[in-house]
């Protein structure tokens with residue numbers, strides 16, 4: 115047994131479109147260990163959401179998983195029936211969607227949605243109906259309070275449209291946490307939030323993680339958030355993982371040119387007066403990609419040897435990067 | 447900044463949105479809802495300066511920016527641009543003034559007309575203000591502008607949906623700059639973009655600023671972006687400015703408890719976890735019924751009786767640095783030593 119809670123191997127998820135087959139996720143390997151927080155960063159459209167929607171069994175036509183293995187606690191999720199998968203979703207793995215507006219049911223109050231989740235998945239609730247209802251109401255109010263929603267008790271009776279965008283995002287997190295999952299996948303959980311509330315939500319996730327031994331996948335575009343909250347980070351570009359490793363190492367000394375460029379692009383107070391160095395150009399279309407490094411057209415370090423498919427290279431110390439320039443770092 | 451008169455002066459600007467009353471509201475005599483989005487903001491911007499405007503979602507940043515340009519009519523207050531009272535201008539004069547004052551919108555997807563080609567979109571301000579003598583001249587000026595923002599003149603006949611988000615934002619910038627304005631409200635011009643594309647646009651905006659001698663009001667909720675490019679920064683909370691001053695002072699030595707809590711919460715790539723996080727407790731207030739006294743008192747750890755009763759006055763706390771808080775003289779700080 116490894117300490118891996120989730121193991122994804124060779125995942126390939128495609129969308130059939132009129133223009134051709136979009137290969138949104140192309141050979142992704144990912145591991146989430148017990149209790150850890152994995153950060154997932156990368157360019158918009160690089161396949162972050164689709165990767166984890168695939169894990170959740172939530173890819174709908176025209177999308178389909180073409181290849182790959184998804185093991186959760188050693189069980190192959192792709193072999194499960196839809197019913198078995200539904201049981202796992204919510205109880206064992208919960209995902210908060212990037213788009214909180216569409217993910218909540220507009221016809222049910224927030225309290226009803228939280229109760230539904232707990233009824234379906236929480237075995238620790240009391241058996242008698244009255245006690246059960248009270249326990250659910252109490253826990254729901256507590257969860258809403260934890261995600262920073264004032265007057266939680268009263269607001270349980272309100273519908274999603276009566277909350278602001280940021281509040282809906284926090285409600286999603288409260289609902290996801292209500293069933294105390296083993297793995298929480300949070301897709302851009304704090305994008306619409308004020309930094310003070312963002313900090314509050316991330317601390318909440320970190321607290322619950324410590325308390326329940328929960329693992330977390332945090333999909334975000336904010337490298338600061340990754341630096342502060344994630345043990346390891348996985349960087350995606352054009353459907354592939356291009357770099358993985360312990361967060362501090364990757365941020366301190368990125369090995370893939372895309373990660374380097376990403377870090378050099380962040381404006382910082384400390385860099386006032388200096389030019390930032392943006393990565394030039396744009397992400398390639400994910401249709402009929404040429405068999406070469408996908409970062410080639412934007413890469414300052416490119417050369418003729420990059421014009422063939424590039425594998426992950428061992429970059430030493432639990433690190434990997436998909437670049438021909440990478441050799442394991444010599445022990446210094 | 448310099449001794450000369452500021453390019454833009456905003457004086458006690460107020461903007462209220464009145465919600466239409468539904469029939470049921472009228473029958474039950476429920477009063478009309480009034481959103482007090484901006485409640486008496488004053489600030490000035492010198493020529494060539496970048497003033498950053500930060501604050502949480504819904505605090506009134508876009509409303510302030512749009513009211514300055516009278517895209518939303520201010521409820522009261524005055525805006526003076528280069529000596530002219532903009533708020534008093536009649537429609538034709540205001541139209542002429544718009545050539546000199548432009549805006550770049552937050553959403554590169556929604557702000558471009560999908561049925562017009564890029565050439566038509568960018569050429570529109572030229573035609574509107576009669577800045578070109580012939581269609582050929584429009585085309586030349588547009589082509590020059592489109593290349594300045596890093597696109598190709600071959601793109602002129604394409605439609606917005608044929609471009610990526612970053613490219614669309616470049617089109618929006620070209621449209622704002624083609625009439626050679628002096629002042630631009632940049633309303634979160636990079637928030638909807640990828641980090642790597644954000645950097646391209648920020649660099650473009652700073653290059654164009656020095657090249658064309660522009661002045662910006664730069665709205666963002668990203669403190670790193672504001673810190674990187676602003677000369678001075680204004681911090682807004684629930685329709686009011688709570689702190690204003692040189693960026694080094696406001697961000698490095700914030701005096702208002704709200705600014706302090708913001709600074710404590712910024713996640714940093716370089717020094718993760720070095721900050722002591724300030725957790726704001728208490729209710730998020732609503733602009734429908736702003737709390738009495740200091741608007742921040744419902745969340746402020748330092749709030750006392752007077753804060754709940756009386757609105758604080760804006761005081762000078764350093765050279766060109768102002769803040770509005772009852773307890774400034776006590777030098778309280780939510781940030782620990784290391785950060786101060």
Ligand SMILES: Nc1ncnc2c1ncn2[C@@H]1O[C@H](COP(=O)(O)OP(=O)(O)OP(=O)(O)O)[C@@H](O)[C@H]1O
Nearest residue numbers: 129131136138157158159160161162163164165400
């Ligand atoms: N329903 C769909 N039909 C066709 N293509 C799709 C569909 N859903 C996703 N894609 C494509 O799959 C790719 C990966 O999308 P995904 O949503 O995973 O990106 P992401 O990394 O999460 O980006 P973001 O940071 O913008 O959320 C994109 O190129 C997208 O265009």
Ligand SMILES: Nc1ncnc2c1ncn2[C@@H]1O[C@H](COP(=O)(O)OP(=O)(O)OP(=O)(O)O)[C@@H](O)[C@H]1O
Nearest residue numbers: 463481483502503504505506507508509510667733
């Ligand atoms: N056209 C409108 N009609 C009614 N209310 C409005 C209108 N536009 C904005 N508001 C309200 O005015 C307040 C300020 O909104 P504004 O868009 O200025 O905020 P903001 O600071 O720009 O927020 P964000 O960071 O989310 O863009 C909010 O409460 C908003 O709901």
Ligand code: SF4
Nearest residue numbers: 407413416420437438
């Ligand atoms: S493989 Fe070549 S093109 Fe790709 S990232 Fe490395 S150096 Fe750049």
Ligand SMILES: [Mg+2]
Nearest residue numbers: 162163164212
């Ligand atoms: Mg996504």
Ligand SMILES: [Mg+2]
Nearest residue numbers: 507508509552
């Ligand atoms: Mg806005």
